[in-house]
Amino acid sequence: xxxxxxxxxxxxxxxxxxPAPAExxxxxxxxxxxxGLNHRDLWxxxxxxAGIQTPIxxxxxxxxxxxxxxxxxxxxxxxxxxxxxxxxxxxxLGLPSMGTLxxxxxxxDSAVFPVPGHLSAEQAASLPLAGLTAYRALMKRAQAxxxxxxxxxxxxxxxxxxxxxxxxxxxxxxxxxSSSQNKIERAVKMGARAGVNYLSPDWEKELLNQxxxxxxxxxxxxxxxxxxxxxxxxxxxxxxxxxxxxxxIQNLSPQPVFWKQLSILGSTMGSPSDFAEMxxxxxxxxxxxxxxxxxxxxxxxxxxxxxxxxxxFGKIIVKVHN
Amino acid sequence: xxxxxxxxxxxxxxxxxxPAPAExxxxxxxxxxxxGLNHRDLWxxxxxxAGIQTPIxxxxxxxxxxxxxxxxxxxxxxxxxxxxxxxxxxxxLGLPSMGTLxxxxxxxDSAVFPVPGHLSAEQAASLPLAGLTAYRALMKRAQAxxxxxxxxxxxxxxxxxxxxxxxxxxxxxxxxxSSSQNKIERAVKMGARAGVNYLSPDWEKELLNQxxxxxxxxxxxxxxxxxxxxxxxxxxxxxxxxxxxxxxIQNLSPQPVFWKQLSILGSTMGSPSDFAEMxxxxxxxxxxxxxxxxxxxxxxxxxxxxxxxxxxFGKIIVKVHN
Numbered sequence: 166x167x168x169x170x171x172x173x174x175x176x177x178x179x180x181x182x183x184p185a186p187a188e189x190x191x192x193x194x195x196x197x198x199x200x201g202l203n204h205r206d207l208w209x210x211x212x213x214x215a216g217i218q219t220p221i222x223x224x225x226x227x228x229x230x231x232x233x234x235x236x237x238x239x240x241x242x243x244x245x246x247x248x249x250x251x252x253x254x255x256x257x258l259g260l261p262s263m264g265t266l267x268x269x270x271x272x273x274d275s276a277v278f279p280v281p282g283h284l285s286a287e288q289a290a291s292l293p294l295a296g297l298t299a300y301r302a303l304m305k306r307a308q309a310x311x312x313x314x315x316x317x318x319x320x321x322x323x324x325x326x327x328x329x330x331x332x333x334x335x336x337x338x339x340x341x342x343s344s345s346q347n348k349i350e351r352a353v354k355m356g357a358r359a360g361v362n363y364l365s366p367d368w369e370k371e372l373l374n375q376x377x378x379x380x381x382x383x384x385x386x387x388x389x390x391x392x393x394x395x396x397x398x399x400x401x402x403x404x405x406x407x408x409x410x411x412x413x414i415q416n417l418s419p420q421p422v423f424w425k426q427l428s429i430l431g432s433t434m435g436s437p438s439d440f441a442e443m444x445x446x447x448x449x450x451x452x453x454x455x456x457x458x459x460x461x462x463x464x465x466x467x468x469x470x471x472x473x474x475x476x477x478f479g480k481i482i483v484k485v486h487n
Numbered sequence: 488x489x490x491x492x493x494x495x496x497x498x499x500x501x502x503x504x505x506p507a508p509a510e511x512x513x514x515x516x517x518x519x520x521x522x523g524l525n526h527r528d529l530w531x532x533x534x535x536x537a538g539i540q541t542p543i544x545x546x547x548x549x550x551x552x553x554x555x556x557x558x559x560x561x562x563x564x565x566x567x568x569x570x571x572x573x574x575x576x577x578x579x580l581g582l583p584s585m586g587t588l589x590x591x592x593x594x595x596d597s598a599v600f601p602v603p604g605h606l607s608a609e610q611a612a613s614l615p616l617a618g619l620t621a622y623r624a625l626m627k628r629a630q631a632x633x634x635x636x637x638x639x640x641x642x643x644x645x646x647x648x649x650x651x652x653x654x655x656x657x658x659x660x661x662x663x664x665s666s667s668q669n670k671i672e673r674a675v676k677m678g679a680r681a682g683v684n685y686l687s688p689d690w691e692k693e694l695l696n697q698x699x700x701x702x703x704x705x706x707x708x709x710x711x712x713x714x715x716x717x718x719x720x721x722x723x724x725x726x727x728x729x730x731x732x733x734x735x736i737q738n739l740s741p742q743p744v745f746w747k748q749l750s751i752l753g754s755t756m757g758s759p760s761d762f763a764e765m766x767x768x769x770x771x772x773x774x775x776x777x778x779x780x781x782x783x784x785x786x787x788x789x790x791x792x793x794x795x796x797x798x799x800f801g802k803i804i805v806k807v808h809n
Contacts, residue, residue: 400572401569406744408741408745409745413741415739416736416737417737418735419735419753422753423729423730423755424755426571428752429751431749432745
């Protein structure tokens with residue numbers, strides 16, 4: 166089969182022939198039509214991820230067919246028994262197991278879900294990892310509900326956009342941040358109340374003026390601006406951290422954290438029931454994932470460049486096979 | 488009546504005659520026997536607290552009598568309707584209302600509770616603010632239970648000692664930290680499994696060796712060592728911040744926070760039901776607060792010096808009246 170293989174970190178992917186996976190009890194082989202990229206894949210190509218083994222076929226997201234049925238797959242394997250956190254044997258499709266940038270991929274039977282009927286294959290391939298991460302962050306960790314005012318930072322990323330769509334579907338008032346005015350405007354067109362440019366030195370004051378205070382933050386950035394998130398929070402607010410693109414948190418004053426009874430909640434991926442609930446939500450509200458762009462498998466390295474540019478608004482998809 | 492009055496921040500207290508409070512509907516006058524000090528009182532004398540008004544009688548903790556009954560008082564007034572956080576009209580006894588370092592003090596009727604029968608008046612005066620803070624932090628915010636391994640930092644402080652006593656009463660395995668070997672040994676005698684000296688550069692490794700990982704942290708320090716708390720945490724752990732004696736949090740890497748699904752939870756004081764539950768726990772398990780020292784009202788400034796020294800193990804109490 167054809168596959169996009171990372172032979173060595175720091176190198177581009179190589180689209181080459183690779184042995185197809187063999188049948189195994191309890192596992193399903195999926196014929197991949199579209200694969201979706203995540204920042205995780207980019208970090209791995211750069212060697213900035215724990216436990217990298219090469220050669221590896223990257224990719225955690227797919228839409229394809231399995232025994233004649235259109236399917237997607239939950240990329241979070243071996244979550245374990247505790248809904249609060251993943252077990253020691255937890256892994257994510259695409260490292261160490263071979264990923265979705267290949268004509269065939271092998272996943273546990275229990276990971277296979279039918280494609281929501283209202284979605285194209287490109288849209289379906291956008292959903293799994295980012296949708297799961299957003300769902301757990303917003304619904305399980307923050308326990309957001311319709312009376313909450315929600316801030317989603319870095320709008321345009323996959324998780325951020327799903328968090329926006331889920332929050333809007335459930336009737337929440339949503340605010341966004343981005344370094345791109347264009348992305349803020351697109352989010353507002355989707356239904357966000359307003360947005361702020363985080364390059365502006367006083368963005369937190371602007372956001373307080375817009376919102377009169379935030380109850381839930383969904384943040385994938387961390388970094389030195391994290392303490393400003395605390396400033397915009399109402400008493401009892403929950404800030405969920407699902408990523409750290411802007412590095413370590415600095416100068417976080419404890420007084421507003423305890424005085425406002427804030428909760429700063431780490432979240433990554435999700436349990437099998439989180440995934441099933443997320444798919445139910447997408448079906449119930451007919452949520453359509455935002456596809457930024459679709460690349461041919463031969464142009465997979467252009468897809469990675471697009472991700473690295475930070476210009477995308479929505480998911481970057483790779484067409485693996487018709 | 489006699490009272491210890493802060494006339495101006497930066498000055499010692501003055502023990503002087505002061506007008507007794509007058510009767511008012513919905514409020515009870517308590518004849519104070521003993522008052523307890525808290526760090527809050529020390530910060531106020533230094534001007535390091537929001538909303539200071541002088542002259543003010545400091546003190547949030549008391550044991551005394553009210554209509555012939557031995558009583559204590561919940562020092563957290565006007566919590567409001569939401570159990571998750573205090574309302575805008577929330578206040579703490581001893582600023583802006585006149586506090587307990589006086590022969591009489593005025594509190595809302597609903598704040599008055601009978602003294603637990605197994606406690607002396609000195610012990611009872613140790614309980615309210617620190618017991619409430621510890622109870623909410625451990626039980627409501629961390630939702631600790633008997634299978635949890637608990638780390639309590641800065642053992643010797645009032646909140647830390649109540650957290651230790653509550654956790655031990657409920658069957659948890661408790662570890663402590665301090666800069667004093669003597670305090671660690673006293674905590675171990677009380678039932679802590681072990682402790683580490685946080686001045687040691689590798690205390691987090693030592694603690695991991697002792698405990699194999701921590702599920703709940705009760706921390707009143709914050710500061711640059713906060714990121715080490717993250718290192719000792721098991722997946723799903725909860726770190727409660729109730730104070731910031733060591734300043735802002737620095738260099739907090741987001742990756743272990745989200746990967747381990749940690750919860751960093753601010754907590755201060757507690758609701759009326761938190762207070763009632765705390766008193767129930769003290770009654771049920773016959774918990775006896777640790778009294779560090781008792782000072783005469785005339786020596787109230789020595790009591791403040793004792794607090795500032797950091798040498799205390801338990802509550803510093805002032806005898807106001809027999």
